[in-house]
Amino acid sequence: MIRLFLVDDHAVVRRGLRAMLTAEHNIVEVVGEAANGQELLTQLPDVPTDVVLMDLNMPVLDGLATTVELQKQYPHLRILILSMMTHERTVGQLLAAGAHGYVLKNADQAEIVTAIQAVAAGKRFLCSEISLAILDKVLNNADESVATTGKDASYLTSREREILQLVADGLTNQQIADTIFTSRRTVETHRQSLLEKTGVKNTPALVKYAMEQGWLQ
Numbered sequence: 521m522i523r524l525f526l527v528d529d530h531a532v533v534r535r536g537l538r539a540m541l542t543a544e545h546n547i548v549e550v551v552g553e554a555a556n557g558q559e560l561l562t563q564l565p566d567v568p569t570d571v572v573l574m575d576l577n578m579p580v581l582d583g584l585a586t587t588v589e590l591q592k593q594y595p596h597l598r599i600l601i602l603s604m605m606t607h608e609r610t611v612g613q614l615l616a617a618g619a620h621g622y623v624l625k626n627a628d629q630a631e632i633v634t635a636i637q638a639v640a641a642g643k644r645f646l647c648s649e650i651s652l653a654i655l656d657k658v659l660n661n662a663d664e665s666v667a668t669t670g671k672d673a674s675y676l677t678s679r680e681r682e683i684l685q686l687v688a689d690g691l692t693n694q695q696i697a698d699t700i701f702t703s704r705r706t707v708e709t710h711r712q713s714l715l716e717k718t719g720v721k722n723t724p725a726l727v728k729y730a731m732e733q734g735w736l737q
Contacts, residue, residue: 521547522548522570522636522640523551523570524541524548524551524571524572524636525550525551525552525569525572526538526550526552526553527556527572527574527575527578528555528575528578529556529575529577529579533575533625534553537573540629540632541632541636544633548633548636551567555578555579556579556581556582556586557574557578557582557585557586558581558586559580560586561586561590561593564593570597570598570640571598571636572597572599572600573602574587574600574601574602575601575602575603576601576605576614577603577605583601583614584613584614587614590618591617591618598640598642599620599621599639600621600623600635600639600645601619601623602623603622603624604624604626604705604706604709605713606650606710607713608650609716620639620643620644621635621638621639621644621645622645622646623635623645623647624647624650625706626703626706627647627648631647635647675717679700679710680710680713680714680717681735682700683696683700683707683710683711683714684714684726684730684735685737686699687711687723687726688730688731688736693708711726
């Protein structure tokens with residue numbers, strides 16, 4: 521059985537994950553919980569653990585800093601990031617720091633369990649949504665040079681293009697979340713990713729840039 525330690529600053533998320541994973545009999549045992557990386561590091565010496573399932577954005581010590589520390593102090597521990605951040609640069613930073621897998625919080629139960637099993641078995645894992653987005657980018661030659669020239673929107677994911685259009689239509693984050701059946705936090709994450717990819721500083725500048733490029737309907 522895989523001994524799993526949950527790290528997320530939202531107690532409701534930890535409870536949901538625990539309930540979901542403990543339903544997978546003889547696969548996962550949740551051995552501990554922490555609200556941030558510092559709490560995890562404090563507890564780990566007394567809690568035998570195989571895999572840490574950890575959020576990225578947390579107070580005190582976030583997922584990236586914690587990953588670096590875990591690699592120093594527990595090099596044999598397997599690290600799986602569970603986040604809503606989809607930007608390739610963010611994923612790359614975590615993997616370079618020592619994370620063994622990256623899965624999105626909107627992934628279904630089967631994919632999260634598969635991710636845990638994969639990293640526990642010594643493999644690396646990227647969730648399907650991120651993998652497909654990276655593949656789509658490669659197939660369309662949408663590297664960072666495309667982003668700077670501003671020729672087209674091929675380096676945006678289909679969900680980012682959808683949210684960009686709804687932002688331009690004047691919808692709030694909550695209205696967008698209701699429209700595409702996701703959470704407000706997910707929408708906020710995608711909006712931040714759009715700002716990073718286009719290099720603009722705020723939403724009005726993002727809409728103006730998209731209009732200038734002919735991306736909006």
